[in-house]
Amino acid sequence: MLLDLHARIKDVLRSTIRSQWNIEPPEITLSQTPKIELGELATPVSLALAKQLQRAPRGIAEELIARAGKIEGIERMEVAGAGYINFYVDRAATLRGSRVRGFATEAGKVIVEHTNINPNKAAHIGHLRNAAIGDTFVRILQAAGRNVEVQNYIDNTGVQVADVIVGLKHVEKKTIEDIQRIIKDSSVKFDYYCWDVYARVASFYELEDPKHTLRAETLKEIEEGKSETARMAELVAMTIARCHLRTMARINVDYDLLPRESDILHLKFWDYAFRELRQKDAIFFESEGKNKGCWVMRLESEGHDDDKIIVRSNGTVTYVGKDIAYQLWKLGLLKQDFRYDVFEAQQNVWVTTSSAGTPNHPSFGSGDTVYNLIDVRQSYLQNVVRQGLLGLGYEEQARRSIHFSYEVVALTPACAEELGIEISDEDRKRAHIEVSGRKGQGVKADDLLDTLENDAKQEVAKRNPELRNSEVAEIAHRIAVGALRYFLLKFTRNAIIAFDFREALNFDGETGPYLQYAAVRGNNIINKLREAEPDFDFSRVHQLLNDPKLEAFLNESNDIWELVYLALRLDEIANQVIMTLEPATLAKYAFTLAQRFSLFYHRYRIISEEDPQKRLFYVLVVDLVRESLTKALDLMGIEVPRRM
RNA sequence: GCGCCCGUAGCUCAGCUGGAUAGAGCACCGGACUUCGAAUCCGUAGGUCGGGGGUUCGACUCCCUCCGGGCGCGCCA
DSSP states (O other), X not given: OHHHHHHHHHHHHHHHHHHHHOSOOOOOOOEEOSSGGGOSEEEOHHHHHHHHHTXXXXXXXXXXXXXXXXXXXXXEEEEETTTXXXXXXXXXXXXXXXXXXXXXOOOSEEEEEXXXXXXXXXXXXXXHHHHHHHHHHHHHHHHTTOEEEEEOOBOTTSHHHHHHHHIIIIISOOOHHHHHHHHHOTTSOHHHHHHHHHHHHHHHHHHHOTTOHHHHHHHHHHHHOOSHHHHHHHHHHHHHHHHHHHHHHHTTOOOSEEOBHXXXXXXXXXXXXXXXXXXXXXXXXXXXXXXXXXXXXXXXXSSSTTOEEEEOTTSOBOHHHHHHHHHHHHTTOSSOOOEEEEEETTTTEEEEESSSOOSSOOOOOOOSEEEEEEEGGGHHHHHHHHHHHHHTTOHHHHHXXXXXXXXXXXXXXXXXXXXXXXXXXXXXXXXXXXXXXXGTOSOBHHHHHHHHHHHHHHHHHHHOTTSXXXXXXXXXXXXXXXXXXXXXXSSOTTSOEEEOHHHHTOOSSSSHHHHHHHHHHHHHHHHHHHHHXXXXXXXXXXXXXXXXXXXXXXXXXXXXXXXHHHHHTHHHHHHHHHHHTOTHHHHHHHHHHHHHHHHHHHHOOSTTOSSHHHHHHHHHHHHHHHHHHHHHHHHTTOOOOSOO
16 A cells, blocks of 8 residues: 555654664655656655755755665655655555555544534535535545444424424414425425425514514424424424435435434433533623623633623523533533434434434444534534533543534525526625525525436437436436536535536536546446457456566556556545545546546557557556546545446 | 635636645637547647745745635524
């Protein structure tokens, strides 16, 4: 593995620097060379040492090379430029070594919490970004051998659910029986129906209930459970949660557990957290001032203006309070557990419950590291939760409870207008505008997926007139998912995505289908070869790995080696994603790999190559690259179609 | 007011913990299908990295400051 090679190089350099000059070595960085002709890896460490040693960097580099001796996997080292040390790897050995897979598995359970959509209306593109990033991160952690648990928190007792219930009861005048009928009606998408109801509630409040007393009453009823309103909320929230899971399943996202806020309330998780917070003086009771009667948390800054209310004067707990209790449970610091039931047997999804539950359930919670995928607008609240953990004295756990933040998906002004949203002249000049889900604005996830699938179907049918409809649909589905997931992943986390249909529906250039196309081509070559020569012995391709000729082939051309070397870097890139929490790195890597492969594809004839040994070598290259590309796509939740 | 983020080619974005000549895609223009499939490939053009200071052998990257833009700061989540 390349990561092992990196570690070896750093070790040797460190010990050489120590023994040679008797100093503590600086942080050693390895970077890619600008051109493969200059070797594969480089370090500017001599430049860093130059000042300390009062010597010219090139001289230091020469001395380091002379004293370092032989490094396993490195063929030679050279001084270059201002004083870089360039490493030329032993190409054949590196390739052979890469066949031995497996990370040094880090012990400890990782919990990734993502998606977390309020269960009161259909999912939109912003939710898709959250799920795509979260699920990709999960896949990478799993590939790295980590024990991962995926949680999708269901805020079924929050204000947003209360609002849609107000809409159903007081605007639409629906009873629980009416709602049951609507849910059963297969011509109605229930999450879409609620999307519209929710949009109507805003104006209802404005006209009929400006003080939101109905909201407060409804919220209280929902929190207490038992009542007809509570049962209606339960029905609505869980039905919509089911819709969300179905939407996410379309883009290959799934979960292990759905923790529900109602269970945090009913099982009294908060009571324990509250006791702890009071005992350790992490929160204070306010007996005067604007926060009179509340329990508040004092944040870093001096005055009381920044105090955050945790328990309201009427005794109810804010979201932050409930989240602190939930975080404690996730970190295994709460002396209580949920009860559990199977939610979807087929996909093996579990849900928390306050009733008896199922005795033989897997063990949930108690993560050593917890990642919370929440958009950047909630940084302030996440920080309050963190302060809560610190206030309880859990410094180490606070460090391992990580806010994995990302920017939102906005719309381009043009896109907003296409959707019929009225925008001002000022907005029209902006790069992007955030639209209000409360007003029913935005792009629904299922609508976008439907559009993508239809577009893809047309393209597939056009190119493959002989395919049956069911096959066209299957391929189009994979292409749609590829286009969507790649589109959501290629932007770095803190870039705001200005959504635009033209760009999102594009299948050319830096897109998911481009990557899929490259993989399909690789597969086609192998398939064609099987077809043309049924008795072609593929074991000979892998035997080539141990053939002395391999070295000659790899050294013969830098362009092929560059492609092979890039394919070998997947593990290194995956590791980088884990360290930096930046899945876009993987997306960019996969794109570059596909690009290089396409170039190779055009430059070399594989099946018609006349030299039989060279042909074997080319087949080996194709096999290596398609394996790496397919794996990279899989880590992004993208499947390779049979053909395109 | 305080805090966080952003400003790189016409547009949308990369640029790893400071390192070698700042890179892609789209759009534009010009080429390549009788070949393993052109959802592809090749080429041309396009940048005072928002401005100004500073640190450094070296700054798109770090610090300060200014300008422009976004977001957050609720007894909502």
